[in-house]
Amino acid sequence: MDQSNIAIELIDVDKHFGAVYANDKVNLSVKTGTIHGIVGENGAGKSTLMSILYGFYQADSGRIKVFDKDFISTNSRQSIEAGIGMVHQHFMLVENFTVLENVILGSEDGALISESLDKARIELTRLAQEYGLEVELDVAVEELSVGMQQRVEILKGLYKGAKVLILDEPTGVLTPQESDELFRIFEALKKQGVTIILITHKLREIMSITDYVSVMRAGKMVAHRQTSETNPEELAELMIGRKVLLNIVRTEAKSGDPLLVANNLEIHNEQGIKRVSEVSFEARSGEILGIAGVTGNGQGTLLKALAGILPLSKGSIEILGETISPKRPLNPQELRNLGVAHVPEDRQRMGIISDFSASESALLGYQNDKEINQGVWLKRSLVKANCESIMEAFDVRPTNPDLKSSNFSGGNQQKLILAREFERDPEVLIIGQPTRGIDIGAIEFIRKRIIKMRDAGKAIILISVELEEIMSISDRIIVMCDGEITGTVDAAKADEATLGMMMANALPSDKKITEAQL
Amino acid sequence: MTRDRRLSWINGLLLPLFNVLTAFLATGIVFLLIGVDPIEATKILIYGALGYDEGLGYTLYYATNFVFTGLAVAVAFHAGLFNIGGEGQAYVGGLGIALVALYINPALSAWIVIPLAISGGLLFGALWAIIPAYLQAYRGSHIVITTIMFNFLASALMVYMLVHVLREVGNMTPESTNFPDVVWLPFVHDVFAGFGYNIAKSPLNLSILVALFFSFLVWFFLWHTRWGFAIRATGKSNDAAIYGGINPKKIIIVTMCISGALAGLVGVNELIGVQHRLFLNFNYGYGFGGIAVALMGRNHPVGILIAAFLFGILYQGGAELDFELQNVSRDIVVVMQGLVILFCGGLEYLYRPVLMRFLAPIEASE
Numbered sequence: 001m002d003q004s005n006i007a008i009e010l011i012d013v014d015k016h017f018g019a020v021y022a023n024d025k026v027n028l029s030v031k032t033g034t035i036h037g038i039v040g041e042n043g044a045g046k047s048t049l050m051s052i053l054y055g056f057y058q059a060d061s062g063r064i065k066v067f068d069k070d071f072i073s074t075n076s077r078q079s080i081e082a083g084i085g086m087v088h089q090h091f092m093l094v095e096n097f098t099v100l101e102n103v104i105l106g107s108e109d110g111a112l113i114s115e116s117l118d119k120a121r122i123e124l125t126r127l128a129q130e131y132g133l134e135v136e137l138d139v140a141v142e143e144l145s146v147g148m149q150q151r152v153e154i155l156k157g158l159y160k161g162a163k164v165l166i167l168d169e170p171t172g173v174l175t176p177q178e179s180d181e182l183f184r185i186f187e188a189l190k191k192q193g194v195t196i197i198l199i200t201h202k203l204r205e206i207m208s209i210t211d212y213v214s215v216m217r218a219g220k221m222v223a224h225r226q227t228s229e230t231n232p233e234e235l236a237e238l239m240i241g242r243k244v245l246l247n248i249v250r251t252e253a254k255s256g257d258p259l260l261v262a263n264n265l266e267i268h269n270e271q272g273i274k275r276v277s278e279v280s281f282e283a284r285s286g287e288i289l290g291i292a293g294v295t296g297n298g299q300g301t302l303l304k305a306l307a308g309i310l311p312l313s314k315g316s317i318e319i320l321g322e323t324i325s326p327k328r329p330l331n332p333q334e335l336r337n338l339g340v341a342h343v344p345e346d347r348q349r350m351g352i353i354s355d356f357s358a359s360e361s362a363l364l365g366y367q368n369d370k371e372i373n374q375g376v377w378l379k380r381s382l383v384k385a386n387c388e389s390i391m392e393a394f395d396v397r398p399t400n401p402d403l404k405s406s407n408f409s410g411g412n413q414q415k416l417i418l419a420r421e422f423e424r425d426p427e428v429l430i431i432g433q434p435t436r437g438i439d440i441g442a443i444e445f446i447r448k449r450i451i452k453m454r455d456a457g458k459a460i461i462l463i464s465v466e467l468e469e470i471m472s473i474s475d476r477i478i479v480m481c482d483g484e485i486t487g488t489v490d491a492a493k494a495d496e497a498t499l500g501m502m503m504a505n506a507l508p509s510d511k512k513i514t515e516a517q518l
Numbered sequence: 519m520t521r522d523r524r525l526s527w528i529n530g531l532l533l534p535l536f537n538v539l540t541a542f543l544a545t546g547i548v549f550l551l552i553g554v555d556p557i558e559a560t561k562i563l564i565y566g567a568l569g570y571d572e573g574l575g576y577t578l579y580y581a582t583n584f585v586f587t588g589l590a591v592a593v594a595f596h597a598g599l600f601n602i603g604g605e606g607q608a609y610v611g612g613l614g615i616a617l618v619a620l621y622i623n624p625a626l627s628a629w630i631v632i633p634l635a636i637s638g639g640l641l642f643g644a645l646w647a648i649i650p651a652y653l654q655a656y657r658g659s660h661i662v663i664t665t666i667m668f669n670f671l672a673s674a675l676m677v678y679m680l681v682h683v684l685r686e687v688g689n690m691t692p693e694s695t696n697f698p699d700v701v702w703l704p705f706v707h708d709v710f711a712g713f714g715y716n717i718a719k720s721p722l723n724l725s726i727l728v729a730l731f732f733s734f735l736v737w738f739f740l741w742h743t744r745w746g747f748a749i750r751a752t753g754k755s756n757d758a759a760i761y762g763g764i765n766p767k768k769i770i771i772v773t774m775c776i777s778g779a780l781a782g783l784v785g786v787n788e789l790i791g792v793q794h795r796l797f798l799n800f801n802y803g804y805g806f807g808g809i810a811v812a813l814m815g816r817n818h819p820v821g822i823l824i825a826a827f828l829f830g831i832l833y834q835g836g837a838e839l840d841f842e843l844q845n846v847s848r849d850i851v852v853v854m855q856g857l858v859i860l861f862c863g864g865l866e867y868l869y870r871p872v873l874m875r876f877l878a879p880i881e882a883s884e
Binding site for chain 1: 741742743744746747748750751754755757758760761762763764765
């Protein structure tokens with residue numbers, strides 16, 4: 001007996017941590033059987049709100065109704081019982097368990113595991129048919145692709161009877177193809193009456209998949225829109241409270257001499273698997289060379305080799321007058337001294353040290369600099385002053401060198417890394433995923449800074465999973481597929497369709513040659 | 519006060535304090551179970567450890583050993599390595615000290631001989647740690663396993679050395695001859711007597727200054743040199759260290775050498791400070807005690823000094839309990855040590871939720 005068709009209703013929900021209001025009188029109503037997007041910058045309070053629904057936090061005040069019943073959740077079990085399922089950004093799966101074992105985890109009934117497994121197998125087969133969520137049930141989760149793992153998470157929710165699925169940044173880890181596949185699943189779920197709440201900061205996704213969208217800013221719900229009646233510009237403006245330039249205006253590149261020349265590289269990754277072969281290119285001063293490709297096609301491995309983290313198996317790199325070869329490797333320290341800066345792809349694990357203070361994270365890679373070392377003594381006051389000045393230069397907030405690195409938002413962490421790498425005036429910059437997972441305001445800032453370095457005559461190599469990013473700031477684009485270069489394109493002449501074909505290595509061979517000659 | 523500052527107070531001071539108090543409370547219950555009045559026992563323990571010159575001297579003498587092994591464990595810990603081999607490294611370090619003390623020209627000045635003997639301890643301690651370090655860095659054998667095995671190897675080696683090499687002909691006990699006087703570190707009571715103050719005799723000797731010196735050195739090294747930075751970076755994030763141009767394999771070797779060297783200093787206190795000869799099992803228990811001390815002192819030299827002092831109190835006070843009370847044996851110290859490890863190490867964050875709840879209203883009012 002549905003009096004209304006509202007799946008979830010939040011009325012004046014408040015939640016604060018200390019003096020900070022993470023959620024300030026938030027109102028939201030989500031209609032049953034719709035896809036409802038929630039957008040906002042990092043730190044806008046989206047994740048806190050969803051954690052309240054999932055029972056990780058309790059609201060300080062306000063009312064929550066789930067399917068017209070008053071709802072207070074103190075742990076995830078109660079939320080699951082109320083029909084709420086959550087797919088976290090970082091999957092909650094036991095890697096060496098099979099899919100089936102993962103799905104029943106937490107809902108095993110009876111002492112014998114085999115009974116539950118048999119029951120689950122039947123149920124999952126039904127669910128898979130109904131929603132088009134085919135996954136092999138007896139494969140260990142670690143052997144599945146990221147997209148497949150995400151399906152397992154969705155299946156887990158559905159198996160536990162979820163009627164509302166909350167997905168937190170679900171496409172952050174997916175390739176474009178996997179994202180499309182996910183959206184197809186969303187449509188199938190919607191047809192079966194499942195309500196989906198999609199938390200994201202990618203406006204393109206909001207526009208293409210959702211029915212309704214709510215915008216959060218600084219803990220407040222600032223707008224609700226029907227997706228068909230809004231546009232990305234309006235949403236972006238609502239998100240950050242002012243107009244943003246999504247397309248950055250930039251001048252023509254004045255490219256000069258090649259500063260980095262890669263000849264016929266072959267590189268194996270940490271596990272000894274060949275990921276890059278026969279790769280040759282050059283990066284010129286005053287130019288941004290974008291490297292496009294679906295995640296996992298060797299770009300990351302190439303980036304690490306260019307930065308001296310992985311050795312070459314074949315080929316050579318001529319870089320600022322030095323030659324790196326399999327017989328003569330240079331380590332990251334030597335490359336830095338040469339004038340090569342590296343912004344790593346994995347910000348959390350490589351770029352900073354979460355437990356260190358900001359000033360110590362800002363020292364990483366430059367700990368042997370003469371200016372801050374007096375004999376054996378590492379002068380901490382200088383380290384701190386230096387950190388403070390680069391924080392100001394890159395608008396890192398809060399400007400507190402003593403704050404733990406993990407207490408900065410993703411965007412500010414990334415700005416700190418860029419500040420560290422850019423402020424020492426390198427000649428060659430190797431940049432991986434400069435704007436992954438950070439908010440629009442910071443994206444704009446970071447892209448402008450990269451272009452500024454280009455205009456100062458640096459050679460920049462940029463790797464990004466965002467094709468839009470590659471296209472909007474690179475001057476030349478090379479496309480990698482399966483460890484090889486499948487095309488080189490002048491950015492001005494590039495279009496998404498051609499690049500997409502190159503990324504899949506599906507371009508007719510004669511056309512590939514012409515494009516490559518550009 | 520900022521939230522960060524408050525959290526560091528909670529983590530740095532209140533939690534360890536509550537943990538230690540809980541350990542003592544649990545010890546009190548043990549006393550009740552064996553029919554001893556805990557308050558009476560506490561009085562004896564405190565008086566025995568701190569109440570008079572001699573007791574205090576013993577307490578500080580025990581504490582000196584714990585400072586060395588505590589620092590050893592802490593340094594390794596900052597690089598993400600769990601060095602369980604302090605026991606063996608201390609033992610073999612003692613061999614290094616003894617070799618210098620026994621074979622050096624006794625006519626040389628103490629200002630040359632003593633530093634050389636200390637260097638012998640540092641060197642042999644480091645050597646005993648370098649093999650497990652190499653196996654961890656380049657062969658992937660886990661450092662916990664190899665350092666434990668090296669403790670046993672150290673025992674076997676030392677028995678062999680003492681029985682077949684260093685034992686005086688005709689001596690029935692496996693021990694070396696006495697070291698020449700020149701290598702003896704002065705006792706604190708002798709030093710005081712030299713200035714005209716008479717204090718009771720105790721084994722406390724100038725090694726305690728060596729311990730303080732190395733505590734300062736470790737603090738400076740870890741937080742105020744680029745090598746310390748590299749060690750801590752490796753301990754927190756291997757990937758970030760590699761990115762920063764640090765070679766984690768080298769860090770493992772270097773850190774373990776430093777760790778082993780520090781453990782090797784136990785012999786400075788025991789051998790050239792007190793016993794003036796090399797004998798079996800002089801290191802007994804200090805290597806493992808060092809793990810507890812480092813845990814309790816949160817791997818910071820200041821914390822280690824405090825924790826080592828507490829362990830000194832337990833050792834000396836425990837001996838006093840054994841002496842004073844009939845149904846208490848010296849093993850009560852081991853029980854207390856175990857409880858301290860349990861509450862400071864295993865249940866480190868036991869009180870955190872409670873303290874955080876207590877903190878919430880203060881934060882809300884701000």
